[in-house]
Amino acid sequence: MKLTGKVAFVTGAASGLGKEIALEYVRAGASVAIADINQAAAEATAAEIAKSGGKAIGMAVDVTSEEQVEAGVARTIKEFGNVDILVSNAGIQIVHPIEEFSYEEWKRMLAIHLDGAFLTTKACVRQMKKSGKGGSLIYMGSVHSKLASVLKAPYVTAKHGLIGLARTMAKEGAAFNIRANVICPGFVRTPLVENQIPEQAKTLGISEEDVVKKVMLKDTVDGEFTTTADVAQVALMFAAFPTNALTGQSLVVSHGWYMQ
Numbered sequence: 467m468k469l470t471g472k473v474a475f476v477t478g479a480a481s482g483l484g485k486e487i488a489l490e491y492v493r494a495g496a497s498v499a500i501a502d503i504n505q506a507a508a509e510a511t512a513a514e515i516a517k518s519g520g521k522a523i524g525m526a527v528d529v530t531s532e533e534q535v536e537a538g539v540a541r542t543i544k545e546f547g548n549v550d551i552l553v554s555n556a557g558i559q560i561v562h563p564i565e566e567f568s569y570e571e572w573k574r575m576l577a578i579h580l581d582g583a584f585l586t587t588k589a590c591v592r593q594m595k596k597s598g599k600g601g602s603l604i605y606m607g608s609v610h611s612k613l614a615s616v617l618k619a620p621y622v623t624a625k626h627g628l629i630g631l632a633r634t635m636a637k638e639g640a641a642f643n644i645r646a647n648v649i650c651p652g653f654v655r656t657p658l659v660e661n662q663i664p665e666q667a668k669t670l671g672i673s674e675e676d677v678v679k680k681v682m683l684k685d686t687v688d689g690e691f692t693t694t695a696d697v698a699q700v701a702l703m704f705a706a707f708p709t710n711a712l713t714g715q716s717l718v719v720s721h722g723w724y725m726q
């Protein structure tokens with residue numbers, strides 16, 4: 467599947483899943499904006515891509531800031547001429563029992579995952595309609611868009627919410643050839659997950675090995691982690707798929723942890 471001549475705006479693309487998706491899109495021929503709150507890491511990722519002959523720009527974007535999102539999308543359009551693909555991927559994780567969540571933590575989680583998706587969608591859809599070329603909106607959900615786990619109330623709430631946004635955008639975008647889909651990965655060993663392992667071990671009073679085996683991978687078909695490469699392949703398919711036949715969907719890539 468090729469993305470020749472396409473332009474992608476990928477949030478949280480300086481690390482983990484977002485970075486792998488950006489690299490995969492460049493390999494498929496796209497130009498990519500690496501938008502991340504971590505400016506140094508975003509610029510380093512863009513430089514890494516440029517060194518191997520790809521087209522990328524790194525930029526500081528906090529997805530909860532309307533001003534920064536608007537400026538980031540405007541810069542992408544100025545430098546690359548358009549935006550064809552949005553990957554709303556930036557995210558964090560905080561794990562506590564509900565009564566230990568401060569209101570600030572709850573709002574921060576919903577802001578990064580949901581406000582970030584709203585603000586980036588709004589900015590990119592405007593351009594997708596203006597260009598007349600349509601586009602692909604891709605949201606990074608999770609198996610937690612489909613089911614719940616203890617200690618993750620705001621994360622599960624936000625990830626379920628993204629499915630509602632994608633379905634709405636599939637309907638609003640259809641007449642403009644704008645598609646919207648959600649990727650729902652199982653556990654992938656990115657920094658977001660590495661940090662959770664000791665935290666969950668402490669909260670649940672079990673070893674880190676047991677967090678991996680008995681919590682994270684317990685219900686997979688083979689006890690395996692999903693990889694960034696697995697998720698990037700799904701992101702490529704959603705980006706390259708040419709018609710509205712594939713829209714409003716959420717695809718689980720989780721070694722069978724959740725089967726729909």
Ligand code: NAD
Nearest residue numbers: 478481482483502503528529555556557608653654656658
């Ligand atoms: P990661 O920590 O490796 O990367 C997240 C990136 O998002 C980082 O570069 C970080 O700087 C950036 N970021 C954080 N807050 C931001 C903000 N306000 N604005 C812009 N950028 C911001 O984590 P990851 O595992 O690659 O997670 C990426 C997405 O995948 C998240 O939405 C996460 O919920 C989702 N996800 C991850 C897993 C997993 O197992 N790793 C599974 C399912 C879904």
